[in-house]
Amino acid sequence: MLQLSLVELRLLLRRRITAFSVVVVPVGLAALVLFGERPGSTAEWGRLLSTHVALLMMMSVFLVSVTVFTSRRQSRVLKRLRTTELSDAAVLGGVLLPVVAVGLAQTVAFLVFCIATGAPAPGDPAAVVAGVLLSVAVATAAGVATACLSRSVEATQVTGTPVLLAAVASTFLTSSNDPAVAALGLAMPIAGPADLVARGWSAGATVADVPVVPLDLASTVLWLAVAGFVFHRAFRWEPRA
């Protein structure tokens, strides 16, 4: 699987548009943090950085995994790889692992940059790490599920948009002072893991509008389950007609 992943990683970085976005998205977000309004408290830093992590995941991991997975299926590469000695799981993992690795690398680089330029260190690093890893999991699962429903790479612009918009909306909704609106935001894709990042950063600092951890996990499990259901029902090794 690693051999396939290395080839896919090379191809990922060989594509100009992808290579461009790999650099531009985290740099752009870092610039927003550096030159934008600086948060006043650790909790506000946590909220800002978790929002950016969520955007990074959706832009890098979700969108790229939708495109790569759809492209590889439609061009029958997945089916051809099944004729090798790789297991089915290794074929899927080999294609997706580079996307995940790049997304994680971008996130780590972004967060390290932010801390280096004045952001407070996270109060509960373990919670932040858990939040980031769950973010990757949800973004990847949502990407694969969306690819399962996409008939072509072009169609992913339609099928991926609702998920992307919902994720973006969640970053606004979870910041609401209205608990009901914040809870609604938490029900959106990737909101749960992002909230975990925010809570981890503030390390339990009291923030009235931040919902509790069980809700974060419930939201995460919900979206992983939805993605798993779609994958189970709609996954095809061959192009969708």
Next chain:
Amino acid sequence: MHAGTTAEIRWPGTVCGMNAIEVTGLTHVYGDVVAVDDVGFTVAEGEVFALLGTNGAGKTTTLEVVEGFLRPAEGTVRVLGRDPRTERAALAPSMGVLPQESGLIGELTVAETLSLWQRLSSRKDSPAELMDRLALAHRADVQAERLSGGERRRLDVALAVWGRPRLVVLDEMTAGLDPESRQRVWALVEDLAATGTTVLMTTHYLEEAEALADRVAIMHAGRVRVAGTLSAVLSSRPARITATLPPGFPALPAVSGTVDLDGRALAVETEALQDDLHALLVWADRHGLRLDGLNATQASLEEVFLELASARMGAA
């Protein structure tokens, strides 16, 4: 034609006389459409077996069940003694597969593609030698998506035969190839077969089956209609004698076949070619006649194929 026998097999652990593939009562359904209906055949170790048939006959579906990618609705399939559906991982090191559709990673060059396969396979082979044999060496640094259709297919074949697997399944291996490329691929398959590799192939090119296959099966409408050695399949259909008779020819001799006389154009379809040809020649000699354009031929695979195809059209 390759005349490989089980005695020539060089694969370690091969049991003489063992079937590499056993298909019994195979049925596969897509929705309401029965794609494969009660198909059965065996392929012996070291044999080259060709599945022929019109489009939609069920050849590719049959192959995909054998490859372990489709679960049959009914019937059993054993490949190298294993269930391909549940034991695909165990079979993969012994099996090379050429799908009907390419599935190459377009952004990889020819050399990179072979290099990837080298790393994904436990079988050993030489990318340089394969590129050379399939006339791809001069295209080593060209991305697969920039290759011509024939070059892509040759690269496909190279991946399928990588490391000389014990069993190769080839679905329309020479589709779209020019005659020279086709000869190269044929030579490669003949070479594999000579060293004991079992080959299960489908093709639309009847001359390809005639050139490579030890046995053939002709499918249509999801069923195997005719199967056996080429000579057995061909002898199951009447031979044909044709000639142009001279003006004012006398009464024809008695023959066992069916006589079709259109003016002076004579056509006899017979299952006793030697006897009927002898009767005609004696008759002509006795009357001092010259039989212009005399031709006596066994039924060709193409005729058998077309007969089945036309029967299908008639049924439709």
